[in-house]
Amino acid sequence: MDKSDKLYSAYLDILHEELMPAMGCTEPIAIAYAAAMARKVLEDMPDRVEVYASDNIIKNVKSVVVPNTGNLRGIKAATAAGIVAGNADKVLEVISEVSREKQKEIALFLDSTDISLHNSPNDIIFDIIVKVYAGSSCASVQISHYHTNIVHIGKDDKEVFHTQPCDDINQTTVTDRSIMTVEGIIDFAESVDIDKVKDALQKQVKYNSAIAEEGIKNKWGANVGSVLLNTWGNDIKTRAKAFAAAGSDARMSGCELPVVIVSGSGNQGLAASVPVIEYAKELQVDQDTLYRALLISNLVTIHQKTGIGRLSAYCGAISAGIGAGAGITWLLGGKYEEVAHTIVNALAIVSGIICDGAKPSCAGKIASAVEAGILGYHMYKNGQQFYAGEGIVTKGVENTIKNIGRLGRDGMAQTDKEIIKIMLGE
Known part of the structure; x- marks a missing residue:
């Protein structure tokens, strides 16, 4: 294949978009990533959390152990881990560095904080929304279509970041795979x-x-x-x-x-x-x-x-x-x-x-x-x-x-x- 060919560049881009490190099953880790990002935007420890997830996310998170949580499973565990111990800058390695003390804090947060689960209001197969509240302040993060694709960040009544969630992954910013x-x-x-x-x-x-x-x-x-x-x-x-x-x-x-x-x-x-x-x-x-x-x-x-x-x-x-x-x-x-x-x-x-x-x-x-x-x-x-x-x-x-x-x-x-x-x- 000619190295000046557009196909050559497209295959390179696809590989770089796809081959990335992750620690733990990627659906709960995507939830932890959204939660860590929401906590970062809120700039405070939340006293209440709402998680909205599409059915396929619920399916893939239900039975798997979330790493670095002391053998906890499920959406609430992934959310708590992201909020308490997550580093959003590490993306899908968001909870790769969690001390034993932080694991105890994750368990305490789960016991003491209202984390409510809801079905996603959007007709998107891959959709996660995490809303965190501290008093009258609120922050929200939405990930759609694939694990790192943040499409919305909000703080109180303001949009920090927004891109229109589209109908399928091939309309997002990833390289066209149909080639x-x-x-x-x-x-x-x-x-x-x-x-x-x-x-x-x-x-x-x-x-x-x-x-x-x-x-x-x-x-x-x-x-x-x-x-x-x-x-x-x-x-x-x-x-x-x-x-x-x-x-x-x-x-x-x-x-x-x-x-x-x-x-x-x-x-x-x-x-x-x-x-x-x-x-x-x-x-x-x-x-x-x-x-x-x-x-x-x-x-x-x-x-x-x-x-x-x-x-x-x-x-x-x-x-x-x-x-x-x-x-x-x-x-x-x-x-x-x-x-x-x-x-x-x-x-x-x-x-x-x-x-x-x-x-x-x-x-x-x-x-x-x-x-x-x-x-x-x-x-x-x-x-x-x-x-x-x-x-x-x-x-x-x-x-x-x-x-x-x-x-x-x-x-x-x-x-x-x-x-x-x-x-x-x-």
């Missing part, structure tokens, strides 16, 4: 000046490998990663699944190590990167080759998620596991044809696994997604594939990816509502 294609991704990954993306990829390898190792060594969540190794052994196909799952085991249960996220999700960041890192170790490739494989995995993940949306009833780990399959295929010598068939084969196998919020079972879904990505490659290597007209598979990888976007965005919209009702006991 992406599998062929373009491979072209970019094979031609990019690695120095342009090296810092982000180095951090992804370092952070995501560290939390995966932690998930294997110690007991976290349902220990899916350890179960895989103990049951099926230590070959590379098992390690690729196990270490990715182990990172999620730790992360979903409150591990305080950071993760480099993809498509706004740490679990997707783990699923897209750790299997590729494990295969690179097995194959003993050089660092440059690993980074190019990670570019393919990350960008294929983002490409799939573009049509689905940030939050959906369609499990994002599926997109990331298939992205990892694409990166692994390239590591094993595959080019566009092999990568494209790997993606289609894998999509035919696991598309439709539901997202029922962030919690320990995410690790199992990651393992299934990575398994499908690897199987998709080995099917094609052995002369086997799924064909157009078989279910949701359509001729051409881009057309099948579009079908998945339609399925996740439109077809599973009612499924999303039913999942939320089930989770809330309605």
